[in-house]
Amino acid sequence: MTTRDFMPCRIAVLTASDTRAPDDDRSGDTLVERLEAAGHALATRAILPDERELIAGKLREWCDNPDIDVVLTTGGTGLTGRDVTVEAHRDVYEKEIDAFGTMFTMISMKKIGTSAVQSRACAGVARGTYLFALPGSPSACRDAWDEILVHQFDYRHKPCNFVEIMPRLEEHLRRK
Template sequence: MGDRAFIPVRIAVLTVSDSRGLAEDRSGDVLVARLEGAGHLLADRAILPDERDQIAAQLRAWVSDPDIDVVISTGGTGLTGRDVTVEAHRDVYEKEIDAFSTLFTMVSVKKIGTSAVQSRACGGVAGGTYLFALPGSPGACKDGWDEILQPQLDYRHMPCNFVEIMPRLEEHQRRK
């Protein structure tokens, strides 16, 4: 980890569920506990139903908020008719982080075998904000955070991490 100091990032957590409220939101609780335990800041938290337009609107609102660096959603990444979180994320992304899906699948295969094929976890960038969609189970949230997001959101992680390139995410908008 070298001589680098930890840099906390501001993370919003979105739970997508037709049936859960804050009291039953175990997956959201897992993400909040882990991000705060790692030294990051909970910037906002919300629960929305499986409605593509509402999810995309919340993602856009957080992307436009200068006090939010990262959004992590949980839920709605499966294959059923109500699972629209991935489509909502892709409505917002400027760039997709394709390898996030691949790496999440690799992590999941170790835990749940071929059942990992049913997850459509994804990641992307919009307006200088990272957006990640994780499945709705507490175990999937633990795996996604512990195995991928925690190290990538730690400025000390080498050889590279998401935090060190944050200032450059919108360099295409600067005048040449």
Template structure:
């Protein structure tokens, strides 16, 4: 996947939301992994938070960040499984204007190469909400690496060809 070295790199302002009933900031390895990759890629960590597995709470945080002009993109980690407490995809759907089904499909395809059929338990998803991208990844560090390294690193790089999410940002709210 080619990077056009002649094109300008545009840093994306990314908020990271860890969804967990059991982790705090000191124990948030998947969030730490994501933050490190964001910085290494040259992007800006706009905000970071941990929130419990509560759909209304997740939706409220997403709305606040969607409305923040200093945030271009939100990446969540956790809450994408199939248990009763896993509600991140439902929260994402509540704020979404347009779902991006190819994100979850590609994530599961990449994940299958590493964990086999266990990938069917992931409900990783993505959307656009009022001009802000939201990507929901599972909570394991391996899943965060798969999602960032395999998809987001290139799609959030303005130099990636033939196309990328960054070049679409100015047109996300067009009607």
């Protein structure tokens, strides 16, 4: 039986908020603590206001950066007028990972009941980079990381994981 070695990912964290600053970004801190504890590297981190064009622009910039494999955003996934992170993500996605939102909702239901319906957590792929839009609460970030992402970003996780297909995300761009 062969075992796989852990392969660390380079993960960027973006907080979408009109009110958060580096000293009180608890959700961003939660994600950084968890990804580093799992053995991954923090590639970069930023906080942007809830502006669709700014968020989409940063996502595109980070997708074009070969030193970033994954982008985790927190905040802006709700239903209010300022919640535009999901729209910004969808402006960038080439493919959506529909099951992520479903799985996140299932996990949330166990903890917050029917209030889980108010989250629009989503995920996708663009330019060979994974993108995840998580709610702005530390609890939701913990749930997404601990229940889904820590496993999918572990090359040793079977039967399959996001890391093992990373090299193939842009195979459509190769010449035949």
